[in-house]
Amino acid sequence: xxxxxxxxxxxxxxxxxxxxxxxxxxxxxxxxxxxxxxxxxxxxxxxxxxxxxxxxxxxxxxxxxxxxxxxxxxxxxxxxxxxxxxxxxxxxxxxxxxxxxxxxxxxxxxxxxxxxxxxxxxxxxxxxxxxxxxxxxxxxxxxxxxxxxxxxxxxxxxxxxxxxxxxxxxxxxxxxxxxxxxxxxxxxxxxxxxxxxxxxxxxxxxxxxxxxxxxxxxxxxxxxxxxxxxxxxxxxxxxxxxxxxxxxxxxxxxxxxxxxxxxxxxxxxxxxxxxxxxxxxxxxxxxxxxxxxxxxxxxxxxxxxxxxxxxxxxxxxx
Amino acid sequence: xxxxxxxxxxxxxxxxxxxxxxxxxxxxxxxxxxxxxxxxxxxxxxxxxxxxxxxxxxxxxxxxxxxxxxxxxxxxxxxxxxxxxxxxxxxxxxxxxxxxxxxxxxxxxxxxxxxxxxxxxxxxxxxxxxxxxxxxxxxxxxxxxxxxxxxxxxxxxxxxxxxxxxxxxxxxxxxxxxxxxxxxxxxxxxxxxxxxxxxxxxxxxxxxxxxxxxxxxxxxxxxxxxxxxxxxxxxxxxxxxxxxxxxxxxxxxxxxxxxxxxxxxxxxxxxxxxxxxxxxxxxxxxxxxxxxxxxxxxxxxxxxxxxxxxxxxxxxxxxxxxxxxxxxxxxxxxxxxxxxxxxxxxxxxxxxxxxxxxxxxxxxxxxxxxxxxxxxxxxxxxxxxxxxxxxxxxxxxxxxxxxxxxxxxxxxxxxxxxxxxxxxxxxxxxxxxxxxxxxxxxxxxxxxxxxxxx
Numbered sequence: 178x179x180x181x182x183x184x185x186x187x188x189x190x191x192x193x194x195x196x197x198x199x200x201x202x203x204x205x206x207x208x209x210x211x212x213x214x215x216x217x218x219x220x221x222x223x224x225x226x227x228x229x230x231x232x233x234x235x236x237x238x239x240x241x242x243x244x245x246x247x248x249x250x251x252x253x254x255x256x257x258x259x260x261x262x263x264x265x266x267x268x269x270x271x272x273x274x275x276x277x278x279x280x281x282x283x284x285x286x287x288x289x290x291x292x293x294x295x296x297x298x299x300x301x302x303x304x305x306x307x308x309x310x311x312x313x314x315x316x317x318x319x320x321x322x323x324x325x326x327x328x329x330x331x332x333x334x335x336x337x338x339x340x341x342x343x344x345x346x347x348x349x350x351x352x353x354x355x356x357x358x359x360x361x362x363x364x365x366x367x368x369x370x371x372x373x374x375x376x377x378x379x380x381x382x383x384x385x386x387x388x389x390x391x392x393x394x395x396x397x398x399x400x401x402x403x404x405x406x407x408x409x410x411x412x413x414x415x416x417x418x419x420x421x422x423x424x425x426x427x428x429x430x431x432x433x434x435x436x437x438x439x440x441x442x443x444x445x446x447x448x449x450x451x452x453x454x455x456x457x458x459x460x461x462x463x464x465x466x467x468x469x470x471x472x473x474x475x476x477x478x479x480x481x482x483x484x485x486x487x488x489x490x491x492x493x494x495x
Numbered sequence: 496x497x498x499x500x501x502x503x504x505x506x507x508x509x510x511x512x513x514x515x516x517x518x519x520x521x522x523x524x525x526x527x528x529x530x531x532x533x534x535x536x537x538x539x540x541x542x543x544x545x546x547x548x549x550x551x552x553x554x555x556x557x558x559x560x561x562x563x564x565x566x567x568x569x570x571x572x573x574x575x576x577x578x579x580x581x582x583x584x585x586x587x588x589x590x591x592x593x594x595x596x597x598x599x600x601x602x603x604x605x606x607x608x609x610x611x612x613x614x615x616x617x618x619x620x621x622x623x624x625x626x627x628x629x630x631x632x633x634x635x636x637x638x639x640x641x642x643x644x645x646x647x648x649x650x651x652x653x654x655x656x657x658x659x660x661x662x663x664x665x666x667x668x669x670x671x672x673x674x675x676x677x678x679x680x681x682x683x684x685x686x687x688x689x690x691x692x693x694x695x696x697x698x699x700x701x702x703x704x705x706x707x708x709x710x711x712x713x714x715x716x717x718x719x720x721x722x723x724x725x726x727x728x729x730x731x732x733x734x735x736x737x738x739x740x741x742x743x744x745x746x747x748x749x750x751x752x753x754x755x756x757x758x759x760x761x762x763x764x765x766x767x768x769x770x771x772x773x774x775x776x777x778x779x780x781x782x783x784x785x786x787x788x789x790x791x792x793x794x795x796x797x798x799x800x801x802x803x804x805x806x807x808x809x810x811x812x813x814x815x816x817x818x819x820x821x822x823x824x825x826x827x828x829x830x831x832x833x834x835x836x837x838x839x840x841x842x843x844x845x846x847x848x849x850x851x852x853x854x855x856x857x858x859x860x861x862x863x864x865x866x867x868x869x870x871x872x873x874x875x876x877x878x879x880x881x882x883x884x885x886x887x888x889x890x891x892x893x894x895x896x897x898x899x900x901x902x903x904x905x906x907x908x909x910x911x912x913x914x915x916x917x918x919x920x921x922x923x924x925x926x927x928x929x930x931x932x933x934x935x936x937x938x939x940x941x942x943x944x945x946x947x948x949x
Contacts, residue, residue: 219899219900220899227770229769271759271760272552272759272760272761272762272763273612273613273616273759273760275763276608276609276612276760276763277609280608280609294767294769295765295767296766296767296769296770297764297765297766297767297770298608298763298764298765299763299764299765300762300763300764301762301899302553302761302762304555304761305553305761305762305898305899306899308897308898308899309897309898309899309900311897312893312894312896312897312899312900313894313900315893315894316890316891316893316894319890319893320887320890323886323887323890327883327886331879373894373895373899373900373902373903374829374902374903374906376894376900376903377829377891377894377903377906377907380887380890380891381836381887381891381910384883384884384886384887385884387883388879388880388883388884391879392876392880395876419854422846422850423846423847423850426792426796426846426850427839427842427843427846429792430789430792430793430838430839430842430843430846431836431839431840433785433788433789433792433839434785434786434788434789434835434836434838434839435785435836436785437781437782437784437785437788437835438778438781438782438785438832438835440781441777441780441781441784442774442777442778442780442781442782442828442831442832443770443773443774443777443778443781443828444770444773444774445545445770445774445828446828446829446832449829449832450832453836
């Protein structure tokens with residue numbers, strides 16, 4: 178039987194390699210940008226205008242036109258084949274003035290550069306941004322609470338329930354840290370912004386990820402009772418292989434759907450699904466290669482202590 | 496086959512047929528006439544703004560945050576905004592009060608966002624001002640002695656000593672206002688005053704011949720006519736060299752009265768029609784491809800049970816799409832993603848069942864017992880996973896209720912609804928179909944192990 182848990186030291190190393198760059202990026206980002214990930218206008222307020230030109234454009238040509246007036250502090254990015262341009266500003270005028278300025282800008286660009294179509298324009302007032310941030314924090318707290326309760330219920334009758342629970346929570350943090358790290362790195366390198374859909378993706382994926390590890394832990398629990406003679410490592414290995422089919426089949430289907438939307442679907446939700454896809458893959462990976470090895474390590478350390486010091490009784494200090 | 500299975504099978508066929516008809520893209524809707532009752536019910540997909548293009552505007556009472564707002568005035572403001580929106584001639588607009596001090600407006604397919612915002616938001620306070628012997632240039636901002644909650648005082652900060660003009664009459668006394676055209680074909684606004692207004696107007700014009708009676712809208716002069724003759728009947732025209740569009744918007748504002756509370760725009764979101772249309776086409780294609788791959792995967796990986804799961808999945812897709820149309824649920828891009836993701840969840844239940852079934856078959860159990868054990872033993876896992884997804888959806892839905900994250904709501908609703916429907920299709924439909932197949936083939940199907948991929 179292929180032994181999955183034997184090389185667990187290597188797996189911990191891989192997890193560290195996955196997570197540590199993200200943590201470094203988050204620290205750097207906090208110093209440079211004021212937050213561990215680059216926050217989008219959903220949370221900070223501001224405006225985002227996406228335009229599409231008929232012909233590819235050079236940033237140098239359009240920048241001076243855009244930087245006049247209201248859009249003076251705008252960051253400008255070309256997307257894809259240099260026909261789409263995304264213009265972001267922190268908004269310091271009212272939303273209505275922003276709309277007016279945007280219309281004027283479109284006219285000027287059309288005159289000086291060439292035919293241009295507005296793809297989308299969002300303008301979020303700072304108070305709305307604050308409210309969304311607050312709602313986001315509530316959602317994060319509620320999710321964390323719900324997951325902890327879920328874990329507590331799922332393992333309430335298991336011996337050493339605490340260990341299973343802690344391992345499941347550790348896995349959840351593992352996945353969250355990785356996703357935040359990815360977002361942080363992409364924010365620094367490619368200007369990716371975190372919006373309300375990013376949070377949605379993270380919360381959804383965490384739900385799936387915890388569910389995934391609970392299925393494995395459930396099976397371990399079942400097999401521990403059925404095969405009392407076997408060493409824990411063998412039982413765990415067997416349980417992993419038994420649940421692997423379901424885990425992989427389910428995740429594969431979800432991955433198929435997401436990949437289809439990422440490659441063939443609309444641009445607007447591409448980032449959302451990309452984060453969800455990355456989260457789904459990490460979630461499956463960390464069930465097998467992080468949560469379970471962690472559990473085994475914990476159990477065995479205790480076994481060693483029990484077996485390694487037979488007969489040693491704590492003598493009162495002389 | 497047991498009696499219960501036969502009944503379920505018939506029920507499933509009926510539901511699928513109805514759902515298929517409802518979900519059909521070119522469904523004509525129901526248009527019936529029975530006696531004197533007519534039923535006109537369109538059955539169609541409600542597309543969100545991100546799919547059909549358009550604008551979303553959030554208006555907020557322009558008052559200090561700690562000042563309480565009279566619910567009645569807010570309600571009146573909403574009604575007036577709604578009337579103005581209807582005056583814009585947009586199809587299926589949404590005007591909704593959000594909390595105590597906000598109004599959400601959705602305008603699908605709008606072409607001139609700037610003009611639309613102006614029409615919605617401007618207080619629409621029309622004043623006839625006694626300008627004495629001065630001609631006020633159109634576009635001049637003036638202060639008047641009318642005090643309403645909606646007076647814009649921001650202009651006062653310019654520092655100059657300003658003349659406060661006397662307002663003779665306000666738009667309150669308007670009975671009728673509409674766009675008309677003069678002899679040269681230029682647009683103008685023709686109006687009629689109510690009785691009281693006509694009296695004031697008649698007296699004032701009789702006593703002030705030769706002076707200017709300027710007309711201002713929201714403190715900005717739009718026209719400065721000189722009184723040549725008294726106007727006794729309360730009928731008049733406003734000319735000012737405006738475009739048809741401007742004249743129409745002004746009429747919309749005049750007709751539905753002035754807003755009791757000044758509103759400011761705190762948030763706008765616009766999606767161009769190109770992006771919307773592009774998104775619809777691409778989403779349909781992505782959905783078809785994603786669903787196709789899942790169907791294929793289930794068939795190859797699980798063989799005969801996989802085929803049954805595929806049938807259940809098609810029932811699932813039809814029923815869910817039909818519900819989207821009937822409830823109705825407004826589809827957005829994240830909403831479509833939620834639906835497609837729930838397709839993945841729907842097969843998850845079948846995967847759990849089939850994996851259990853395979854285990855039982857490998858242990859040599861007869862087919863009938865393996866099928867039953869598969870369903871029985873997988874049930875708690877299915878329930879567990881669906882409940883936890885449901886909790887996630889609930890939290891996301893609450894998050895999506897905050898305005899800035901409203902895009903999240905579509906995702907939460909379609910995913911949640913999908914999971915609910917999948918409990919029915921993945922368990923009941925699959926089991927009924929498997930039982931039917933077993934009734935047709937019997938225990939000798941057990942011999943053909945390739946059917947089950949055991």
